[in-house]
Amino acid sequence: METVIKVEHVGKEFDPGKKNALEVLSDVSFEVKENEFICIVGPSGCGKSTLLRILSGLESATEGQVLYRGEPLREPRREIGVVFQNYSLMPWLTVRENISLGLKFQRVNRQEIRKIVQEYLEMIGMESFAEAYPHELSGGMRQRVAIARSLASDPDVVLMDEPFGALDAYTRILLQKELLRIWNLRRKTILFVTHGVDESVTLADRILLMSRRNHNIVHTYDVDMERPRDRTDPRYGRLTQTLLEALEQEQVQEQRLR
């Protein structure tokens, strides 16, 4: 399978050279293959969101580089979509207008936009909310629209920054199922940042565990379970346990360092 994204020795420091310089990523390297679903898991402050921002082109790395299909990535590009955690829909646009935003920026003609938007409205089951404004929707609905908006521009890779982080537990599980269903319809390469161990085991083909201690990926786990995954499956429980233990281990070592 072809490599879509290649992260090469990426490091990131905020305010480098200054007194309050802060290192958030150090020598991060990994590869993402076509159609892979990757979850990046780690405690808050481990730099996972920053890593995703670098992959989206919104932030630049201070060291190393990111290659998208062999080309160095320097700024946001159409082929890489992003779903943010919250409040990323334009509050003055309706659901339909929000979903069509990316297509509008790419100067797709009106008829085509209408067709594509309708398709995605149906896919997320929100045809009856097409003319509603974001403030009239629940958090779960808003994130559905955000996902549809990102997919409507037909990106190659979708980056998701804790997209379900602000939702209640039940809605989160519902949306995880939704996401997998949509992913089955439109195979994309997905990088999904989360701090939820359970979420990552439900979703990912591969889980990258990040550490706050050395600002890097410390473990990689392949998830060899067919979907839909069963939470009562012993393999599910085992992997969850392994991940939790690894996270705990990180915490213990971090405290020892202090």
Added chain:
Amino acid sequence: MKLKKFFEFAFSLIMPAAFLCLWSFIAWKMNKPAQLPAPGVIVDNFANAFDNFIGLGSIPRNVAYSLTRVAIGYSIGVALALPLGLIMGYYKSARLFLENLLSIFKPIPAIAWQPIVLGWFGVLSIARVFNLPYGETYAIWDNYKISMIFLIAFGTFYPVWGNVVFGVTSVQKTLIESARVLGASTWDIFFHVLLPGCTPHIVNGLRMGLTSSWVCLVSAEMLPGSMCGIGYLITHAYEVSRMDLVITGMICIGFIGALLDGIFRLISTRCFTWASHIQ
């Protein structure tokens, strides 16, 4: 439910009614119409609004002149403040470049500009600037002095400018970033994110600017060379000891100002419901 609404309405009228009663009572006790005329006299003025008052013409005529002056000055003020506010909100360098200069002039009230504006423009009017031929049109346009328009435009500028700059800078970063990752150009971000994102602030600025320009009108119309308008009516009525006309003029200013403000508030609540739902 209807009864409750009625009582609420009646309740809100108690204070104004009490004020009118007190006014009537004091006016009756004092019995000095040159200092405090009874409310009835003012009602009478409004009832005969189309009469020629102290040689200045009818009340609607004076209101019309005042409104036109505000319309001209306000338009100029907005035409300067809006683009400048957008540019300064968008480009940090423009903000650094111009903010200090503009902030120095900000606290100076319009009335403090009066002498210097008079020194510069005197009684120069639009009719003179455009070199209109003598006649009826000249007589009408001669009532719009450059000095007045300057003061009104000045009064409009700051509230509009300030709100627009604040509006543009307060558009959420996530919205701009979502547009960028969807492939928006700089131009797209400006027209599809920043501009719609700050329209509630723009409308708010336009509203505050209008109130401010209306306030500046009175000081503008007190300038020498003024021959009509509600502000001039007030000053001239004072000079001829017509306190009832002074109060009539004041009520006009208050009423029209509140009306304009109300229209703007209606627009902003109708069109920008989304703005009150942003966390």
